[in-house]
Structure formats: C-alpha cells, structure tokens
Amino acid sequence: MPSSPPRPRATSWQPAEVIGITDETKRAKTFRLRLSDRQAHLAGQHYVVRLTAPDGYTASRSYSVASAPDDPAEIELTVERLPDGEVSTFLHDELRVGDELEVRGPIGGWFVWDGASPATLIGGGSGVVPLMAMLRLARLQARPELVHLLVSVRAPEDLLFADELGGDGATVVYTRAAPPATVRPVGRLTSADLAAVLLPGATVYICGSSGFADRVTDLLGQNGVPADRIRVERFGPTG
Amino acid sequence: MAKLTRGFAGRGRAERDPRLPPGQYDAGRDWPVLTAEATPRLATDTWTFAVTGLVQRPTTWTWDEIHALPTSTYRGDIHCVTTWSKLGITFTGVSIDSLLAVAEPRPTASYVMATSHTGYTTNLPLEDVTGGQAWVVWEVDGQALPVEHGGPARLLVPHLYFWKSAKWVSALRLLDHDEPGFWEQNGYHDRGDPWLEQRYQGD
Numbered sequence: 001m002p003s004s005p006p007r008p009r010a011t012s013w014q015p016a017e018v019i020g021i022t023d024e025t026k027r028a029k030t031f032r033l034r035l036s037d038r039q040a041h042l043a044g045q046h047y048v049v050r051l052t053a054p055d056g057y058t059a060s061r062s063y064s065v066a067s068a069p070d071d072p073a074e075i076e077l078t079v080e081r082l083p084d085g086e087v088s089t090f091l092h093d094e095l096r097v098g099d100e101l102e103v104r105g106p107i108g109g110w111f112v113w114d115g116a117s118p119a120t121l122i123g124g125g126s127g128v129v130p131l132m133a134m135l136r137l138a139r140l141q142a143r144p145e146l147v148h149l150l151v152s153v154r155a156p157e158d159l160l161f162a163d164e165l166g167g168d169g170a171t172v173v174y175t176r177a178a179p180p181a182t183v184r185p186v187g188r189l190t191s192a193d194l195a196a197v198l199l200p201g202a203t204v205y206i207c208g209s210s211g212f213a214d215r216v217t218d219l220l221g222q223n224g225v226p227a228d229r230i231r232v233e234r235f236g237p238t239g
Numbered sequence: 240m241a242k243l244t245r246g247f248a249g250r251g252r253a254e255r256d257p258r259l260p261p262g263q264y265d266a267g268r269d270w271p272v273l274t275a276e277a278t279p280r281l282a283t284d285t286w287t288f289a290v291t292g293l294v295q296r297p298t299t300w301t302w303d304e305i306h307a308l309p310t311s312t313y314r315g316d317i318h319c320v321t322t323w324s325k326l327g328i329t330f331t332g333v334s335i336d337s338l339l340a341v342a343e344p345r346p347t348a349s350y351v352m353a354t355s356h357t358g359y360t361t362n363l364p365l366e367d368v369t370g371g372q373a374w375v376v377w378e379v380d381g382q383a384l385p386v387e388h389g390g391p392a393r394l395l396v397p398h399l400y401f402w403k404s405a406k407w408v409s410a411l412r413l414l415d416h417d418e419p420g421f422w423e424q425n426g427y428h429d430r431g432d433p434w435l436e437q438r439y440q441g442d
Contacts, residue, residue: 010426055249102244107439111275210387
C-alpha cells in the first residue's frame, strides 16, 4: 500500500440544508445539500450524516458523495434505502426539502481519484456512487479518456444514474435480467468483462459488497493487475 | 451540541445496551468487512510476526513459534468507527505482553506502529497495547480467523476503534514518537477511543 498525501484538515459538524431530493431507483434517492462550511471534496470522499432525536439520541452513517466537486457549497449524497436502516429509512421516508441535517466531511484520503491519472472504476450495485463522482469529474474536466466505469447490477431497475451511463466511458453488466437487445448474456462479471475495460497504467477502484470486491480482485489478478494498483471500498454485512 | 433533526425519533434505545459506546449500534450476528486493500492470501507455513524498533532483542516468530507461547483469550466487545459494534465476541491468540516480554522494550519506547503483510499501518501508544489490552489473535469464537477478518492472524486492541486492530498483522515497531498510520493520515483520529468518540482528527 503506497503512502498517502499530507493529512487533511480536521473536520467538524456543520448544518446542511436539503435543497433537492431526486428518486434514482425504487430504492435509492439523491439528496442535494447546501453546506454552510464550503470545502470542495475529492472525488470518492464521503460525508457523515448525523440525526438527533429530541432526547439527544443520535444516529450517524457515512455516505459517499455522488456529485463531482463542481460547487464547494453543495454536495449530492445518493443513499440506498435499507429495510432495517435506521438512518436510510429516515432519509427516504421523512426528510423533506428545506429540512436541515448535520453533516461532517469531506472524509477519506485513500479511495479518491486525483482527476489526472488513468482510473478504472468497478462498482457493484449502489457501490457505483463514489465512482460516479470520479466519472463526473473526468467529464467536467473534459478528460473522459482518463476513466472507464463498469457497473454490475442485477437488473435494469437497479441501475443508478442510468441517464449518464449510456455513452462512452461507461459499461453496464447485468447479472440477472437485461434490457432488450443487450448483446452480453446475463451473468456474473467475468475476466473478459474486466479485460475489456482496463485502461493501461490505471489504478483500479472497486466499490461494492465484500463478496463483489473479492471476486473482482481475483478477476483482476487473472488479468495481471497487481494488488498494489487496487483500491477497495466495501460495504454490507457478512455472516 | 447536536441540533435536533425534524421528525427523527430514533429506534429502540429504551433497551439500549450499556455496552454500546455513544453513536454505535449493535450489529448482532453480522460482522461487516471494511478493508481498503485487496484481501491477501497468506500461508501459515511462511507467515511471520516481528517486534522491532526500540527493543533490546528484535524478534521474529513463525506460525509454530508464536503458537508455542501461552495462549490468551479475550471475550468482550469490538467497535468499528463506521458505527457498528459486536458484543460478546471471543478471540484467542497471544497477549502482546508475552511478545514484549521476549523483545524487551527500551526505556524510550512510547509508541508502536503496527504493520500488516499488505502494507497497512496503524499507530498506537505503547500503553494501549500493554497491560492485557492487546493480542495477536488467530481464532474467533473457537474457529480459525477467516481471511476477510484478517486471518490467519490479526492484531486485537478491542478498547479502541477496530481500525487499530490491524488485519493480517506482520509486525509491531516500537518508536519514541507518534507517527500517523494509514487511516490516521487519511483523517482519522490518532488514538480512537470509542467511549470518547475519537473518530476523526480534531475529535
């Protein structure tokens, strides 16, 4: 694991106003927040969201920023609704435009893209969120050739950001059900799927469940990608 | 102080377990996996663990040699900075005290840098890994430690956030000063006491 850049500044809690809520899929929404403490994030970083009840009880969770660092005062967090998720169910079912949340960030200096070197991005399901910030940054900088995003989803209705993943620089793999006229047969990611999207000299960013991350890491090994070129962000429980 | 969130009541804290530090939830039977690197496959016949730096006798143990030391068991709780905790989990391995008794820290040693076979690092005050507070462990709940949880062996420092419990641990290097490790360079706290919510730099 290579060394990291200089330590980022310390962060503290700040109020953030909800200025937009967008449905991405049946289970995922994007929350656009206006920050009071302006600081541009790096593509791949996350914020912590804290909810506080009247008796002082708090619940906090980390969510990746989906937006490119195009506006230091606003961020978009894309959140999947987990049926038992104390925070995600509140955000999905209760939160309204105009409400205020407390947030802290941006956090993370490892799973970030510098916007300048080649990057291959591999996302499983909602693991696409931090990778979307990277793809959007590349497009914003008019350097789309620097990144390629591959996202693996079960079915079309699970695909986040579908409007932005149709063109160059993005590949969608369907594992259970695909839209009509999809050439690739449905099925799990293969070594050939990865070979088709690997950019020469790229750092590979993987985000998804732990099982997904391990499978992709193994497939990358079959493609000759050394472990020190792989950065992983995992989520989800294991047994 | 935290500001009230409109409409948020929270769940079930009437029976909140007193073993949970502030801001943590009980993960129950789940054990989430959070690592920043590819999972390494380490063979126990070539595995080693070393204590180096400011010690009288820098020492390296093989898998068989470390198993020949007196085993020690921790039963208690672990707390991840991402807010899950696991309560009542059992780990077995060897106490760091037993390893330091062989290597003998020099009087100036005051911090340690734990290093993993992957290159992961994390820094700790020496006093947080001595006095029966830290282990190198290879069993969890009576089973071999799975690779995704750091097997064949990991560091265990359960009174601090779990990123301090380096997976796939390979060495402890004793220092006379503090140096930030991997997550600590990336914005996380240098000590990481869950009861003080020392999650990030500045807490």
